[in-house]
Amino acid sequence: MEKETKNFIEKIIEEDLETGKYGGRVHTRFPPEPNGYLHIGHAKSICLNFGIAEKYGGLCNLRFDDTNPEKEEEEYVRAIIEDVRWLGFDWEDRLYYASDYFERLYECAVELIKKGKAYVDDLSAEEIRKYRGTLTEPGKESPYRNRSVEENLDLFERMRKGEFDEGQKVLRAKIDMASGNINMRDPVIYRIIKKPHHRTGDRWCIYPTYDFAHPLSDSFEGITHSLCTLEFEDHRPLYDWFLDQLELYHPQQIEFARLNLSYTVLSKRKLTRLVEEGHVSGWDDPRMPTIAGMRRRGYTPEAIRDFCDRIGVAKANSIVDFELLEHCLRDDLNKRCPRVMVVLNPIRVIITNYPEDRVEYVEAINNPEDPTAGTREVPFSRELYIEADDFMEEPPKKFYRLAPGREVRLKHAYIIKCEDYEKDPETGRITTLYCTYDPESKSGSNQQKKVKATLHWVSARHAMDVEVRLYDRLFRVPNPDDKKECPDFIDCLNPDSLKILTNCKAEPSLKNARPGERFQFLRLGYFAVDLDSSEEKLVFNRTVTLRDTWKKIKSKIS
RNA sequence: UGGGGAGUCGUCUAAUGGCAGGACGGCAGACUCUGGAUCUGCUUGUAGGGGUUCGAAUCCUCUCUCCCCAGCCA
Numbered sequence A: 001m002e003k004e005t006k007n008f009i010e011k012i013i014e015e016d017l018e019t020g021k022y023g024g025r026v027h028t029r030f031p032p033e034p035n036g037y038l039h040i041g042h043a044k045s046i047c048l049n050f051g052i053a054e055k056y057g058g059l060c061n062l063r064f065d066d067t068n069p070e071k072e073e074e075e076y077v078r079a080i081i082e083d084v085r086w087l088g089f090d091w092e093d094r095l096y097y098a099s100d101y102f103e104r105l106y107e108c109a110v111e112l113i114k115k116g117k118a119y120v121d122d123l124s125a126e127e128i129r130k131y132r133g134t135l136t137e138p139g140k141e142s143p144y145r146n147r148s149v150e151e152n153l154d155l156f157e158r159m160r161k162g163e164f165d166e167g168q169k170v171l172r173a174k175i176d177m178a179s180g181n182i183n184m185r186d187p188v189i190y191r192i193i194k195k196p197h198h199r200t201g202d203r204w205c206i207y208p209t210y211d212f213a214h215p216l217s218d219s220f221e222g223i224t225h226s227l228c229t230l231e232f233e234d235h236r237p238l239y240d241w242f243l244d245q246l247e248l249y250h251p252q253q254i255e256f257a258r259l260n261l262s263y264t265v266l267s268k269r270k271l272t273r274l275v276e277e278g279h280v281s282g283w284d285d286p287r288m289p290t291i292a293g294m295r296r297r298g299y300t301p302e303a304i305r306d307f308c309d310r311i312g313v314a315k316a317n318s319i320v321d322f323e324l325l326e327h328c329l330r331d332d333l334n335k336r337c338p339r340v341m342v343v344l345n346p347i348r349v350i351i352t353n354y355p356e357d358r359v360e361y362v363e364a365i366n367n368p369e370d371p372t373a374g375t376r377e378v379p380f381s382r383e384l385y386i387e388a389d390d391f392m393e394e395p396p397k398k399f400y401r402l403a404p405g406r407e408v409r410l411k412h413a414y415i416i417k418c419e420d421y422e423k424d425p426e427t428g429r430i431t432t433l434y435c436t437y438d439p440e441s442k443s444g445s446n447q448q449k450k451v452k453a454t455l456h457w458v459s460a461r462h463a464m465d466v467e468v469r470l471y472d473r474l475f476r477v478p479n480p481d482d483k484k485e486c487p488d489f490i491d492c493l494n495p496d497s498l499k500i501l502t503n504c505k506a507e508p509s510l511k512n513a514r515p516g517e518r519f520q521f522l523r524l525g526y527f528a529v530d531l532d533s534s535e536e537k538l539v540f541n542r543t544v545t546l547r548d549t550w551k552k553i554k555s556k557i558s
Numbered sequence B: 001u002g003g004g005g006a007g008u009c010g011u012c013u014a015a016u017g018g019c020a021g022g023a024c025g026g027c028a029g030a031c032u033c034u035g036g037a038u039c040u041g042c043u044u045g046u047a048g049g050g051g052u053u054c055g056a057a058u059c060c061u062c063u064c065u066c067c068c069c070a071g072c073c074a
Helices: A008-019 A040-055 A074-087 A098-114 A125-131 A149-161 A210-220 A230-245 A268-276 A291-297 A301-311 A322-336 A508-512 A549-557
Strands: A027-030 A059-064 A095-097 A118-121 A170-173 A188-192 A206-208 A225-229 A252-256 A346-351 A360-365 A375-380 A383-387 A407-410 A415-423 A430-438 A457-459 A464-471 A498-506 A518-521 A525-529 A538-545
Touching: A008 A040, A008 A225, A008 A252, A027 A040, A027 A225, A040 A059, A040 A074, A040 A225, A040 A291, A040 A301, A059 A074, A059 A098, A074 A291, A074 A301, A095 A098, A098 A118, A098 A149, A098 A170, A098 A188, A098 A206, A098 A210, A098 A230, A118 A149, A149 A188, A170 A230, A188 A210, A210 A225, A210 A230, A225 A230, A230 A252, A291 A538, A301 A322, A322 A518, A322 A525, A322 A538, A346 A498, A375 A457, A375 A508, A464 A508, A518 A538
Parallel strands: A027 A059, A059 A095, A225 A252, A346 A430, A464 A538
Antiparallel strands: A118 A170, A170 A188, A188 A206, A346 A383, A360 A375, A383 A457, A407 A415, A415 A430, A464 A498, A518 A525, A525 A538
């Protein structure tokens, strides 16, 4: 039914394949800068680059764009490698670093100088800005623009040797100060930075800029299609210019729209701020849209990849509904997660006609979506816990769970009837429900009385105390990037994005759950064991709720 | 008011001269020992004006709106 549709990049590639532009090769790369953690927006790019290579029998490299030692750290390199691998992609032996090319890059810069296409400029950063002109006015040429090749060569070599201070000199491409494209107004291609680099140490004190390093790195690696985001569209003439001037193998840059997701932010600057100002517990806080955060939250790589497939690739800016991500997540989790019963907000139920010391083990299906998942035994006894939300003293019409005089089924067990209840006179909170059970109604028996609701429950005597962390969207508005609505995006954070429940009651089969394991808590949602769990206490992260029709009805009738 | 891009259901995305389709969301129903899942149906869209054509989302033209660029960040 679903016809396979190609995105515009695939169309370009298929055309190139047909015309033999790159000899039938397809070679892409994912080029992160190691200055932060990867997020779901990067996942789009990763899936695109690795996905296209796979689809056309090509290759995809992982390359760190580490040309700025002021911002980059080893820690990020480690995290990025882990995340890309976790997503399920393999670059085999093609792990590269732009810093591996520093010597070659330097030689290319020398070559450019020799061709009269680059010069050392003594203007300060401030002066360069002034000389650059504005969006509507052309720039002015630097007084140092026409130095001789020899002088430039000498100066550039001395820059490398560390004879000058930071900011004192830069190497600039000699292009066109009057260009309508500001990137072509003699862009800086080398600057002095006297900071140790995480890989090259103090071997260098001059570093190439992105504009210079990127096309050349792509060229060195034999990349065919260099996919990047829209904001680099203006840089493409520059990308092409370097390669043309240096007469190097010439990949083609193609730009696509970056991902935006509702109710979150996806800029590294903003995510860094959330971490540094402590609005979240770290890069892997389960509320973060980072790969590490989503992994901890309980997302699967399959769900993320499915999402990336479904959002498509185009050139128009857009904001994808958060609901689509959740749909992909539920779709995957539903198939793979064992079901288990956990009561988040317990109220006690006493089955008055059930023997005091009796314990029955009822058989429970682990996953109705997966027959191979088998069954388990769950203890049932006279005292149980059920969810506080599953009882109402005065139920509205559409509420068909437990209420005085009402009958419901306890999943995998018996039908019970609420005969009486107790409430705390101070708080008005229901404390205990007195119910009777129908011994003939056991699950699996022939007696099939119909009741409108089925509840999850846990035997009080056998219950395990667990902690559950309920996460909600990080922001309370669909578009926290909107300056009109959120002058400062921090002010639009959702104050209820995390609720910690410490008095939750879990069925005993969960005893051996290990960090990273995922479950469906029946009727509630999907939960993953957090690494904060200990022998004494399990901690669960709510990955995503189940679709909740009752919640909708409830909000409509109120 | 320089340069570069983009406008298709609420959202994302197909259709490149021939019935505007899919997904998510929403709504309604069926089914259900999860108010889950599943299934069925419905809903809504070519930014605007002119033009070419038997026929235009698609071609031409004018207009409008939105995004990106003035880092020695990427």
